[in-house]
Amino acid sequence: MIPCRLRNSWLKHITRKKLPCEPNLKRPKKQKKQEHKQQLDELKEVLRMKESEMQANTDALRDYYKKIMHEKDALLRNKESEMKTTISDMEQTYQAAIEEREGTLEEQENRMKNCIETLQKKHEVTLRELMQRQQQKEDKMRSSMDNLKETHEALLQEAVAGHRQKEAEMSLSIDELKRAHQAELKEKEHKMKESIEVLRDTQEAALREMESVHKQKETELREFVESLQRTHKRVLDEKDAAQKQAVKMLEQQLSDKESEVRSRISNLEQNQQRAVDEIEKSFRLKEEAAERAASESAAFLRQQETSLREMVHSLQRQLDEKEANLRDTIQSMQLLQNASSEQLRLEQQRVQRLETEAEDLRNRSIANLQRADQSEAELVSTRHQMHDLQEREQQRIQRLETEKEQLAEKASERQAALQEELIRLKMLAKRFEEEAISLKASVDAKQAQCEKLSMERDALKVEFRSYKEHHGTSNQQQMEAITELKLTVDKLSKQVDFTKAELQIQQGNLTQRQGYIISLENQLAQAELTRRELHNVIQELKGNIRVFCRIRPQLENRDSLSLQVSENRIALDHMSESYTFGFDRVFDTTSTQEAIFDEVDGLVQSALDGYKVCIFAYGQTGSGKTFTMQGSEGARGLIPRCLSKILQCSEAMRAAGWEWTLKVSFLEVYNEVLRDLLDNDGSNLVHVIKHDDAYGTMVTNVTSVEVKQMDHINRLMERAGKARAVGATDMNATSSRSHSIFAMYLHGVNRELQCELQGALHLVDLAGSERLDKSGSTGDRLKETQNINKSLSSLADVFLAKAEGRSHIPFRNSKLTHLMEPCLNGQGKTLMVVNVGPEAMHAHETLCSLRFAAQVSQCTTGGKPKRCLRSAPPKSNTGSCRQAAASSRRGK
């Protein structure tokens, strides 16, 4: 409080202070000066007074200040103690509040912890389940991959072995062929050479003979001609000689006679006249004699000549005859020669022909050899191709495997990372929460402090203002304290702001982390989706029509058939011939229902993925089709197992936002008429087969029952079993006399994912194929058997047309094939189980069934299986939608 005395003096001073400032313009300057001087003096006086007053005041003020200071100190001490008490109170209340808060926080923490623990547990359970499922799936995938790999490797090895065997066989057969061919060729050549040589020999011999004969004949002829000529010559010579001799003689005689004559003439000349006459006479006589002799000799000569001529003629005739004979012989010989030359020519032609044939054969064998070489080369290239294919397949498998491994690794890594991240995030969240709580508490405390301080500040301000108002002076310490307080307040508010900002950042981080967790969850869902796709790819890699073979246990007192079974091969001996068949799986007599279902599991999953799936059993009567499909008490078959699996899976998917509607129908094709096995009323309505995109096959007027429980299905199956056409044949006491088709139509909707799935599972138990003579059927049974065989042969026709790649597939030839069309025409996934009996008496039927199955296993449905997946309208509730979408993503 400011004392009243001091205040009055201070007010006086203020009022007085204004006096010298008043203007007085009307007064003279001197006066003004004097007045000024006076005023100054007054003022000096006043100042002196004031100074003394001030001094007094200051002293008073000092005292007062001291007093005030004491008071202030006391006040401050009081305040301090008050503050201390209030602080301690506040601290206590704060402590209490903190404790309370801590209690609630602890409670909350505990609740949170519990929540987190339960969540963690749930998460761990789901994670474990997921991991287990993943592990199971991975195991399954690994096992199926291993199986596939093994099958593939076995197939490859078999193919390679077969190939090698074939190669060896082919090379052997080629070698054999070559050898045989060469041997044949050599033999033929040899034979031909031999025959040629024989021919040549015979020909040469004949020729030689002929030549020798000819020569002989010729020599004979020549000799004969020569002898003839010689004789003729001799005769001629003799004749000539005789003629000459005779002529000589005659000439001699003539000359003698001439000389005689001449001598006589001369003698006569001497006796000219006398003698002339005589001579002339004798001459005449002589001449006459000579003439006579000449004529005689001429006649003789002529005679001789004629005889000679005759002789010559005869000889000539003989010669001619001989010549003619010879000519004839020569002609005959020539003819013979011609014939032989003709024969020779023919032989030569034959030889030529044979030679050309041999040449042809040689060429052909060369061509064969070339072809063999070519085929060898082709074989080599095929081998290379096979090798390439093998390598590619192996690479593909390896790639798939590595992809799978990578995926699995990634998935496990992601899972581990996720888990770590989750743990870390949980810890972070916890820490953040703690920090947030502590920060909040500190902020609250600081805010409270701040408020308190600001209140104090305000109070102090008010006080100061009043103090200022009252005292007009500033208290340095107060000011300092105030500035200090201000600074503290600023610092505190800055700290609060900073903490708030930090809190915001951490909250941002938290939301970021949450987003990261969601993205990781999405990635996990994506990985699961990829795994599923991979699974489908693997299923499709296995082939659209897969064929399993199952051998029934042997019946008692029956001879067994020689069967060798491996995992995917079956070999049987029949009529001293060995037959080997390869299938996707072969189950021996010891195989269990579980083992078969394990292989079918994937296909069932496909039905839930929106595919049309068909599993059918084929085989001879009594081979175990019904046992495989429906099973018996304690050994459930494929139908109940598949349905139970679908129910389980659909239930599991329901948790992930899927709503499933499962409807079943049970039909039989009996004598080419469709019968509804679930029809209670016996209405005998007409059933028409229709195909639709969603479910494949739909039959009009057929009873379709919605199912939710396995018990319900079992009851329906029982009812259908009773209604089914069964009769006794020579082959089976309870033979199925119709084809039964159990169909399940699956309709799944996920409003959160806005999608809708429609799949179908057809489980077909065909009637047994049987020979009429063996079945012992008569009457109605005979008609049944005929109809069964007709529809089975229609099924065989369908597969044959498929195997041959025909454009038209005769699906409409029977009710059975018409019903199965959507699964066999490329839209669906099909599995055939061929059942066979191991008895020797069924060897032929077993062989036929295996042949048919082998033909089916060569077929593909001719298209990629279609998945019926459509978009569905979203759910209206968006809050739960997100949750369900996330959980369904996780479920997916």
Ligand SMILES: Nc1ncnc2c1ncn2[C@@H]1O[C@H](COP(=O)(O)OP(=O)(O)OP(=O)(O)O)[C@@H](O)[C@H]1O
């Ligand atoms: N794997 C098996 N294990 C044990 N018993 C089997 C097996 N397969 C078949 N059987 C038995 O063999 C008999 C004939 O089997 P099933 O009735 O299934 O043959 P099917 O091929 O369906 O004959 P159908 O021509 O009448 O349709 C039945 O008694 C059945 O229990």
